[in-house]
Amino acid sequence: MQQRQMAKIVFAQTNSRTILGTMNDFDRMLDPAAGQSLTSAALELAEAPCGPIAMESPNRATVNLFATRILIRD
Numbered sequence: 001m002q003q004r005q006m007a008k009i010v011f012a013q014t015n016s017r018t019i020l021g022t023m024n025d026f027d028r029m030l031d032p033a034a035g036q037s038l039t040s041a042a043l044e045l046a047e048a049p050c051g052p053i054a055m056e057s058p059n060r061a062t063v064n065l066f067a068t069r070i071l072i073r074d
Contacts, residue, residue, distance in 0.1 A: 019052060022050055022051055029044075046058045046059040
């Protein structure tokens with residue numbers, strides 16, 4: 001299901017210069033080695049500091065978010 005939802009690509013203008021700057025930073029940081037998988041490259045980017053989340057890495061911010069939330073199951 002997740003792959004199906006990611007299949008649609010949309011290009012749109014943003015009003016947030018912060019998000020645009022972060023996307024440009026990630027583009028500059030992304031320098032995959034020959035044969036490197038997209039998953040491996042994404043995991044490397046997940047360790048990079050990110051301005052919109054107070055210079056926290058997406059990886060660390062996600063772990064902290066899950067650690068502070070109580071997951072409710074139906």
